[in-house]
Amino acid sequence: MEERAQRIVDTAIELAERGGFEAVRLRDVAADAGVALGTLYRRFRSKEDLLIAALEAETASLEERIRARLPRGSTALERVSGFFEVATRGICRRPNLARACIRAAASGDPELAQRVAGFQHRVEALVVSALRGRPVRVGADIDEADLAIASTLQLVWFASLVAWSGELQGREAVIDQMRKAAAQILPDSRSGH
Amino acid sequence: MEERAQRIVDTAIELAERGGFEAVRLRDVAADAGVALGTLYRRFRSKEDLLIAALEAETASLEERIRARLPRGSTALERVSGFFEVATRGICRRPNLARACIRAAASGDPELAQRVAGFQHRVEALVVSALRGRPVRVGADIDEADLAIASTLQLVWFASLVAWSGELQGREAVIDQMRKAAAQILPDSRSGH
């Protein structure tokens, strides 16, 4: 991404951190980033597009931190629960930003669906990594059963984060829900490996 | 709900059916319902509020139809899968309306969270009904384990519908995902009852 687009995204992240979705006023983003409104719209089709770009940037950094130290634990359940705990805390650390990105991701805009799918696949890869206890790349050949488990858990996480973003439940409830879901889904036979 | 509010919601549903979220222009809703814009805003705090009311109305009618003939099947898995198939088809029958309601439900507005939670609890009750093979009221005393299963499946369904509403996947993929998730979660020992 060119420097200009990067600066726009950074500005959007700053504003979102401060005041959430509504605080990301595109006139302000453009002004703060030092570009004209038209330039912003040349790079990003919509506010949601911009916030998905922010989500991607944040995901990349979060992913890096998580991959650096994969959750330890002797069973798949412990590792998967650990992953979701770390990931949830990481996301909820900046609640306004998170809410803004989640809202953009849940907007249901078909133009953005592929990008949101990319995010989901990255989460799935991280879940599979935790399942197996060793890193797995996005797009690598993944066992069908593992992928099915990861896919379901990722959906639960997403829905749970939407509920969190509406203040229907707290951060700990999300973590708890993921622990429960993981316990329900993971076959015990998988505990060792 | 008074007749006036009801008429506003009905009008919103009509417009949403025809053209989705954006087609529900509140000026048009007010005009078509024969009330002033201010009157609409006295009853509904926002566009999302109005669409959640539409969701509630639609849910009530869908719920009635589903309760009328609970999915048959000798195992919990069959019944639960059957429920989600019927429910998904019922919702996807009017895709524009469904997308509009889903978008409102996913907006993450704390003002509406309780109402969205109400919807989720109704779905949970229906899932538990399918699990047990007999009707369960909303708010009834429900076994903790059953509720945990229903809660997880309901979250998967919601997230899957969000993906559908973004045209990331088709209606059949949602049904398939629910079948898979149910198979993952339901303990085999529960098959009989």
Added chain:
DNA sequence: CCCGTTAGTGAAACGTGTTTCAATACCGCC
């Protein structure tokens, strides 16, 4: 160095969600 093309700018305009307000209609009560 000039030229054509592309990116960027500034400002205005449009659409739609939302708010506001003065004027009016309605309705129960004395």
Added chain:
DNA sequence: GGCGGTATTGAAACACGTTTCACTAACGGG
């Protein structure tokens, strides 16, 4: 029937996402 209070109306105004456009700056090839 008059009165007070509340609901409704009509219209305007505001905020912000989005589009448009005429103008200018930058830049790479001849």
